[in-house]
Each structure stands twice: as structure tokens, then as C-alpha cells.
Amino acid sequence: MRQENMRRLISVASLVILALVFGFTSNGFFTATNILSILRECAITGIIAIGVSFVIITAGIDLSTGAIVGFVSMLCANLLYNYALPAGLVMFISVLAGTVCGVLNGFVVTKLRVPEFIATLSTQYLFRSLVFVFAIREMGVITNKKITDPGILIMGGSVNGVYLVTITFFALAVIGQVILKKTKLGTYIYATGANRKSADLSGINTDNVRWAVFIITGFLCGIASIFEIGRIGSATTDLGTGLEFEVIAAVVIGGCAFSGGRGDIFGTAVGAIFMAVLQNGILKYNLPTAAQLIIKGVVIVAMIVFDSVYNQYMQKRIHQKASEEAQAAGGEA
Amino acid sequence: MKKKMMSLLMVGAMAVGMLAGCGGVKTDSEAASEAAGGNGKADTATEAATGKNAYSDEIKIGFLPNVIGDSCAAAWAEGMESYLGNFSNVTFNVFDGKASVDTENTIMEQMINENYDAIILQATDAAGLAASTDKAEAAGIPVITCNLDADTVHTGLVAGVDTEAGQQIAERIGESLGGKGKVVIISATPGATKGENIDKGFKEVLKEKYPDIEILDEQSGEWLTENANTVMNDFLTKYQDIDAVLCHNDAMAEGAAEAAKAANKEIQIWGVDGESKMLDYIEQGLCTGTVYTDCQKQGAACAQFCMYAIGSGITAKNLSATPVVKMAPIVVTKENLSEITEDMRW
Numbered sequence: 001m002r003q004e005n006m007r008r009l010i011s012v013a014s015l016v017i018l019a020l021v022f023g024f025t026s027n028g029f030f031t032a033t034n035i036l037s038i039l040r041e042c043a044i045t046g047i048i049a050i051g052v053s054f055v056i057i058t059a060g061i062d063l064s065t066g067a068i069v070g071f072v073s074m075l076c077a078n079l080l081y082n083y084a085l086p087a088g089l090v091m092f093i094s095v096l097a098g099t100v101c102g103v104l105n106g107f108v109v110t111k112l113r114v115p116e117f118i119a120t121l122s123t124q125y126l127f128r129s130l131v132f133v134f135a136i137r138e139m140g141v142i143t144n145k146k147i148t149d150p151g152i153l154i155m156g157g158s159v160n161g162v163y164l165v166t167i168t169f170f171a172l173a174v175i176g177q178v179i180l181k182k183t184k185l186g187t188y189i190y191a192t193g194a195n196r197k198s199a200d201l202s203g204i205n206t207d208n209v210r211w212a213v214f215i216i217t218g219f220l221c222g223i224a225s226i227f228e229i230g231r232i233g234s235a236t237t238d239l240g241t242g243l244e245f246e247v248i249a250a251v252v253i254g255g256c257a258f259s260g261g262r263g264d265i266f267g268t269a270v271g272a273i274f275m276a277v278l279q280n281g282i283l284k285y286n287l288p289t290a291a292q293l294i295i296k297g298v299v300i301v302a303m304i305v306f307d308s309v310y311n312q313y314m315q316k317r318i319h320q321k322a323s324e325e326a327q328a329a330g331g332e333a
Numbered sequence: 334m335k336k337k338m339m340s341l342l343m344v345g346a347m348a349v350g351m352l353a354g355c356g357g358v359k360t361d362s363e364a365a366s367e368a369a370g371g372n373g374k375a376d377t378a379t380e381a382a383t384g385k386n387a388y389s390d391e392i393k394i395g396f397l398p399n400v401i402g403d404s405c406a407a408a409w410a411e412g413m414e415s416y417l418g419n420f421s422n423v424t425f426n427v428f429d430g431k432a433s434v435d436t437e438n439t440i441m442e443q444m445i446n447e448n449y450d451a452i453i454l455q456a457t458d459a460a461g462l463a464a465s466t467d468k469a470e471a472a473g474i475p476v477i478t479c480n481l482d483a484d485t486v487h488t489g490l491v492a493g494v495d496t497e498a499g500q501q502i503a504e505r506i507g508e509s510l511g512g513k514g515k516v517v518i519i520s521a522t523p524g525a526t527k528g529e530n531i532d533k534g535f536k537e538v539l540k541e542k543y544p545d546i547e548i549l550d551e552q553s554g555e556w557l558t559e560n561a562n563t564v565m566n567d568f569l570t571k572y573q574d575i576d577a578v579l580c581h582n583d584a585m586a587e588g589a590a591e592a593a594k595a596a597n598k599e600i601q602i603w604g605v606d607g608e609s610k611m612l613d614y615i616e617q618g619l620c621t622g623t624v625y626t627d628c629q630k631q632g633a634a635c636a637q638f639c640m641y642a643i644g645s646g647i648t649a650k651n652l653s654a655t656p657v658v659k660m661a662p663i664v665v666t667k668e669n670l671s672e673i674t675e676d677m678r679w
Binding site (some may be wrong): 143150154233237241 | 357358359360363364401426427428429431433435436438439440442446447457458459460461463464467484485490522523524529553
């Protein structure tokens, strides 16, 4: 079996095993409402993870996604409260704002040549500070106001039980996978991640590729923000804090390697669902918080260690096979 | 290739359109109230609410505090457990909101899906928990908020002292300073109703009765000791003369007290809650006073309110505003510290 398909099988198998463990050891896991709940929970992380997958496949990283979501959500809440703009316009502005954040990230990384980790860590602080700039204030004190515009609130809604955010996530995941596997941009993304120097020498503008993936991530963060405030109905100053790590965990569990050049959106989708199943299952046990965090941490670390070991094993096998074939060819000649 | 993609997209769009048309998109509360039966609003004032038998049917009650780790939440949980433990038909579960609106929303969703009979909620953010409170109420689950309100009509709120605490502290500070002086405020997490009310009460009394007392600054300590310590240090560097500090809770007052001690300054420090650690600080003279709430009794009150709501079947659709039960405020300073007995401490 190809390495890629093997890895996919392992991702799906882990998800199924986890779901079965929770299903048999707790009540109410395999009910329709619970499963629809899980699919809803995974969707926000999942939408952003699509973009972050692109970034990680190019051997980059984006630590500012949570802050972008926080900033865009607060911007929306501010516009709705202070200017009563129509829902459609607010949604357009939010996606635009997210995209602009992505453009800034890409600029700092490609034009200012700051390493991604530091660049996005810094922009994270920048975007988080913008949250406070746009926070709604009454008499100088920050107050959080409910969003009452039905056009926005309906984004947190569902059709026959299936949440809009879930449908959007799956649609965007399909589009993301098609981009990765069937378009030139996808090929360039893999090439940039696998070996940037080679890609440059082959004539690929790796700077533009890396810029593009940040813009895509920012765009997706904007979309995710709309669904987030649609569901919660307000924007708090700490919204999105820690989200970037959930997203990165989902991407890595799904098979994208930090070294770049490997992974796809199918894996990321499985990873996002895995994280949501894990969170949902742990809550069912009603354990104290410390135990919850330990279990979550151990499972994530185990998946990442396994991924690393598996990758090394497969690399060894590939080299072995290559040297065997080289020997056989040398022997013949 | 392009044709394939286009046709895929068209099919996808059609499918989504069909789905949307077929079912119609509903928000959470609409879907929940449909499932529970009924249109979400009582038709006439005389429509009777029917409940369960709270003392014989199997009942599940859940408590979702902001952070289970702090002493206030622990005292509430103790009060609830000791009351509900008397009834063998009641299952009582405590969760942890981890000070996150997202986490609280997720847990609310879970309790709704698992058909809890009542939920006691300490809302991390009033606006942020409004949607899930609506959903729970629409599904027929009464939500009783404890101390931190949710910004929507729900079955009940058991409020610790807030406005009155602010008013009483303002009186005490005003009197002791002779009507003139400078104060700073270390406030709660933005968006918390309790903090807003304490502030309102405090500023009201100062404006009316002590207009010569100046409020130099106000910063959020996010209910936390460490944050308040940092904020207080900032204030002490910025302002030469501070006569008094109002902190929206005891944890922050303790942090401010440490900062004042380190800077060797004599400042009046007031908190709100009345936790055991604060009472010790007052005894040692590090803090001036606090407004005590009997948290265990408050927890028990929430639990009793739940049993009433479950038994009567009353939910938000029978109410036009959230009914509030307020706990009695007791101003505690070094003079009357002995009024708080050992078993009242938490």
C-alpha cells in the first residue's frame, strides 16, 4: 500500500478506536444529538485547520489564527452594535478583515524574511491587541453586548439537526483537498514544503506560494469567526485564545509533518474530528479538570510521537528499497 | 478537469440549496423548543406549567461554575451537595468552565443533550452564555444562574451581593476619609455582571455623597490575585497618593494587599466575597474589609431554587424577566470579624 494511504488508514483507525472506547465506556456517546454536536465542535477548528494544513505543508507554521478569529469576531460585534450594518455586509467585512490579517502574516514572513514562528507569534499579539481596540465600551469600561441580528445568529443554526458550520466545513474541506491534489498551486505547495531550494531552482516562486497559504488561512479564519459569533451570540476579549494549538494539533494528528511536504486535507479533517471526539468523550467521564488535561495531553503526544516514529520507519524502508534497487541495477550492469 | 470541478461545485450548491429549502435553517433555541414541543412562548398568562415530582422521579442537576478551582465555587458546590445529598433520587454533577466562554458553551450543550433536569450556571460572560441559556430553557431545562448572570430571561438568579456591596464599601471609604481622597478600582473581567453592579453601586454613592473623592484609575484584574498584584504595582508607580482601593473580589484584594505591603504603603483595601483567606488578611491588618456572602448557603439556595423549578415546570417561557434572590450582605472589618464563625468560613 502507498505510504500516503497507509497513513490515512492509521488516522481513520485511531479515530474509530477512540470513538469505540468512549462509546462503550460512557453513556450517550453514540446518539444522534451527540454525534451532531461533535461534528459542530470540530467544524470551527476544522475550517481553520484547512488553511493551517497548507501552511504546515509548506514547512511553515501559523500561531496567530486564534488571535485573528478573536479580532475579526470583535470587529463584527462592534460594527453590529455601533453601526447596525446589515448582516451580509458585516460577514463580507469579517472575511475581508481575516484575509487582510493573512496578507500581513505573509508579508512579514516573505518580504521581511522573519521566520514563521516568530512572525506569527508577534502578529498574534498584534491582532489580540486589536481586539481591545475594537471592544465595545460603555463609559470607558469594556462591556460585552449580545448580538441580536438574526442574519448573523442564523449562522449558528442547523438544518434538520445538521449545523451550518459542519456543512461549510465539509464543503471547504473538499475544495481544499481538490486545490492540494488537482491544481498547480497544490503541487507548488508540496514542492515548497518538501525542498524549498529545489522548488526555487525549478522556477516556482516559493515566496508567493508561502504568501498565498497565509492569505488562505486568514480568509478561512474570517469565515470561522462568522460561525463562532453566530453560535455564541457575542464576542469576548479572550475569544479564540488557545485555538491555534487545537488547530495545529488537529493538523499534525491528521498526518501533516512539521518538516513539510506531507499530508492532506482528508487527514486534517480526520484530525479535527479526532480532537472533537476526544474532548467530547473526556467530558462524558466528568473527571476533574487536571485529569481531563492529562488525558488530552497524553493522547495528543502519543499520536505525534507515533507519527514521528512511523515517518522515520517509512523513510528507512524507502531508502532500503532504493539501495536494493540500485544494487540490483549495478549488479546487472 | 475544469468541467468536472464545475459540475461537482454545482451539485454541491444544489444539494445545499435543497437542504436549506427542505428543512429551513433554525437557530439552536428554535430547534430546541420545537423538539420540546410548543412555540417557545406561553400563549396566555393562565397557561399552567407542569413539572416533575422533584422528590421521587429520577433527577439530574448539573453545576457549571466559571472555575471550579476557586474557593467560592468550592463553597457553592459544597452547599449544593450537602442539600441535594439528602434526596436519593437526585444525581448532582459538577463541571469546570475553565474560565472560558467556549468551554462553558460546550458543557451547556452536553448537559442539554444528556437531558439534565436543571442547570446551575455561573456565566463566564453574560452575553456569551445567553444563547446556550436560551437553548436550555427552550428545551425545558430551567437554568439558575449563581452570582454571574446570563444576559437573557431565565428561570432564576441567586445573586451574591453586588450593587449593595459597592454602595456599602463606598460609604465606609467615604466616611473614613472624611469625604476627601483618592481611590483606584481593580475591576472584574469585562462583561461580568457582578463586577458591573459593584462598580455601579460604588460610583453611585461616591457621586451622590462624596463628590470630593476622586477615582484615579480603573483596570481589570480579571478576578485573579496575580493580575491584581501587577495592576496594583502599576498604580503605585503611576500615582503618588492612593488612599483606598476597591477590588471586585477578595482574590484581587489579596493581590493588591501584597503589592501595597511590598511598597510599604498604608492603603485601605476592600474586597467583596468574604473568603477565609481574606478574613485572615483582615485580621493581620493587610486588608481593611470585605462584604461577606455565605457561599454555602448561596449554593444551597441555588439547589433549592432548582427543585422548585423542576417541580413547578416553570421555565423562561412563563417569565417576562429573570426572578432574583439576593444574598444578605455583611460588611466585615477587623472590629466585627468575630461575627463570622468557623463554620461560616469558606
